[in-house]
Amino acid sequence: QASVVLRTIARDLKLKEFVMNTPWLYQLLLAAAKRYIAGESRGDALDRAAGLQAAGYAISLEYIGENTADLTECRKATDEFLALIRESSQRGLPVHICFDLSHIGLMIDEELALSHAEELAAAARENGQILMISMEESAKTEAIYRLYERLASRHEHVGITVQAHLHRTWDDLPRLLDLPGRIRLVKGAFREEPQVALPRSKELQTRYLELTEKIVQAGHPLSIATHDQQIVQAVREQGFLSESQVELEMLCGVCEEEARMIRDEGVPLRLYVTYGTEWYLYLCHRIAEHPPQLYRALADMLEP
Ligand code: FAD
Structure with missing residues (x-):
């Protein structure tokens, strides 16, 4: 179920646009994405x-x-x-x-x-x-x-x-x-x-x-x-x-x-x-295929 919800979120283009245009949210999610992207x-x-x-x-x-x-x-x-x-x-x-x-x-x-x-x-x-x-x-x-x-x-x-x-x-x-x-x-x-x-x-x-x-x-x-x-x-x-x-x-x-x-x-x-800058979908894919990674992503976001 968590995986389905995460995949739906990933495909929501309005949500993606909101994330990309909201600097603090962008930085938070980028911190989580950096576990997977260089x-x-x-x-x-x-x-x-x-x-x-x-x-x-x-x-x-x-x-x-x-x-x-x-x-x-x-x-x-x-x-x-x-x-x-x-x-x-x-x-x-x-x-x-x-x-x-x-x-x-x-x-x-x-x-x-x-x-x-x-x-x-x-x-x-x-x-x-x-x-x-x-x-x-x-x-x-x-x-x-x-x-x-x-x-x-x-x-x-x-x-x-x-x-x-x-x-x-x-x-x-x-x-x-x-x-x-x-x-x-x-x-x-x-x-x-x-x-x-x-x-x-x-x-x-x-x-x-x-x-x-x-x-x-x-x-x-x-x-x-x-x-x-x-x-x-x-x-x-x-x-x-x-x-x-x-x-x-x-x-x-x-x-x-x-x-x-x-x-x-x-x-x-x-x-x-x-x-690349298109890391949003990649991050969602990685979390969706193993939903417990959501906790790790949250920890990555909060780490100073
Ligand atoms: P799973 O059964 O999904 O996972 C086995 C175990 O690995 C899990 O129990 C967990 O412990 C661990 N694990 C798996 N994923 C994660 C994660 N995100 N975070 C933390 N732990 C995890 N798929 C495509 O459809 N097209 C492609 O072109 C493609 N290219 C790929 C290239 C590479 C080099 C790799 C490794 C994968 C690629 N994939 C691609 C993704 C692939 O299809 C799987 O979705 C992904 O590898 C997870 O499947 P798995 O074989 O690891 O087995």
């Missing part, structure tokens, strides 16, 4: 990435944003990603650059999103970076796979995020395994109808592990992106993480203690670092 600027993200890399983690970087319906804003977002690719390379950070196709044009036109993504893929190739496409709600899944297929057939350094909770994922897997790009397996962050997806459950854990096994057995590059310690333990016991192309991936600011322990045990672990 900051509002590219420099903040690169500094955090450099620090985490020095501490032994591999890094993903995302400039936060989604559902951008304005052409100029899509162009601006693409330019920001291009600068991120260039500057992370100049600073010697071999990162995965992650983005939502709806941030760079999918809401306007698939061809626009494709041409912007092509620019990112060319820049990533030039700078030796990997590009990872995020997965959005199920209404967009087919369009995202379509664009991924067109991109990945030309760019082997472009990968895709796959949601284990969707019933369709088993059927999608063969077409994804036919392409060289890395697969990032997640449970799925969006609330979906039961005929479309499984809720958080033992059944979802089992499906996640079966999909993992299938991808590993195919010898495909895989990021096991979860904080679910039962899954982490199972993939470690099954030896999946000793495959050279397989790694764990976790969101920065979530399960930090577990992440440190995993890193200290020498398991390959990538942390997902985000930044």
